[in-house]
Amino acid sequence: MLNIDLQYDWAAFHANYQVSIEPGVTTLLGGSGEGKSTLLHLIGGFITGQGILTYKGESLLSLPAYERPISTLFQSDNLFPQLTVWQNVAIGLSSSLKLNHEQTARVQWAIEKTQLVDKVMRFPHALSGGQAQRVAIARALVRNKPILLLDEPFSALDPGLREEMLYLVKDMTGELGLTTLLVSHLPQEAMLSGGKVLLIEKGQVTAHESVAVLSQTEVHPLFAGYFGRAHRTTMLPE
Numbered sequence: 481m482l483n484i485d486l487q488y489d490w491a492a493f494h495a496n497y498q499v500s501i502e503p504g505v506t507t508l509l510g511g512s513g514e515g516k517s518t519l520l521h522l523i524g525g526f527i528t529g530q531g532i533l534t535y536k537g538e539s540l541l542s543l544p545a546y547e548r549p550i551s552t553l554f555q556s557d558n559l560f561p562q563l564t565v566w567q568n569v570a571i572g573l574s575s576s577l578k579l580n581h582e583q584t585a586r587v588q589w590a591i592e593k594t595q596l597v598d599k600v601m602r603f604p605h606a607l608s609g610g611q612a613q614r615v616a617i618a619r620a621l622v623r624n625k626p627i628l629l630l631d632e633p634f635s636a637l638d639p640g641l642r643e644e645m646l647y648l649v650k651d652m653t654g655e656l657g658l659t660t661l662l663v664s665h666l667p668q669e670a671m672l673s674g675g676k677v678l679l680i681e682k683g684q685v686t687a688h689e690s691v692a693v694l695s696q697t698e699v700h701p702l703f704a705g706y707f708g709r710a711h712r713t714t715m716l717p718e
């Protein structure tokens with residue numbers, strides 16, 4: 481269980497998150513600027529908040545980002561153009577690319593899981609958008625951390641590929657028992673990913689429900705404000 485009771489102040493924005501997150505995929509929904517990324521950055525250790533952050537009873541707050549049991553995948557995560565697919569994954573384990581036997585096996589495992597076996601010698605310029613994103617996922621997986629933070633990593637992909645990536649994240653999360661937090665602008669992404677949904681409004685967690693609430697005919701009262709906005713600002717399925 482990931483327990484969060486964290487406060488953070490930007491110059492003109494107060495965030496105060498209280499939630500306990502269980503293993504599985506949890507999608508963070510909310511309007512633009514409501515505080516989704518701030519929560520992920522606090523958990524990841526990229527900004528330092530006040531309060532409590534524990535995973536399996538151990539406090540993470542005093543740990544620097546690189547020592548937290550966390551892998552991240554953000555939209556801006558680029559591949560290294562001068563490295564092959566294999567090297568782009570391996571660099572998640574060792575910046576010198578010198579791997580021991582166990583690490584080599586782990587890279588092979590991640591490459592297989594993300595179905596990149598026949599692409600290992602390619603360079604990023606010769607990959608499709610979906611293949612490149614699979615390499616980024618493989619690099620996150622290879623680190624073997626129990627918490628995975630994803631901040632809209634697939635928003636640049638077309639809907640078909642985005643769906644494929646979400647299924648991959650869902651499958652990996654289940655198979656490896658990960659606690660995965662996915663920031664999204666799209667309720668349908670939460671539905672595809674399964675698990676739970678968090679609604680973030682004005683820097684707070686205002687709903688923590690099963691994604692099933694999103695497919696009910698009647699809009700769940702806690703999501704009424706969000707869907708009012710979402711209908712005006714984002715594309716929802718027909």
Ligand SMILES: Nc1ncnc2c1ncn2[C@@H]1O[C@H](COP(=O)(O)OP(=O)(O)OP(=O)(O)O)[C@@H](O)[C@H]1O
Nearest residue numbers: 490491492493510511512513514515516517518519
């Ligand atoms: N670097 C910053 N400096 C000052 N204020 C910031 C900074 N980053 C975020 N904020 C403030 O924090 C609020 C929450 O930002 P955050 O990026 O967490 O929202 P979000 O829900 O992820 O938005 P979006 O969906 O548009 O990415 C913003 O409204 C903004 O006022």
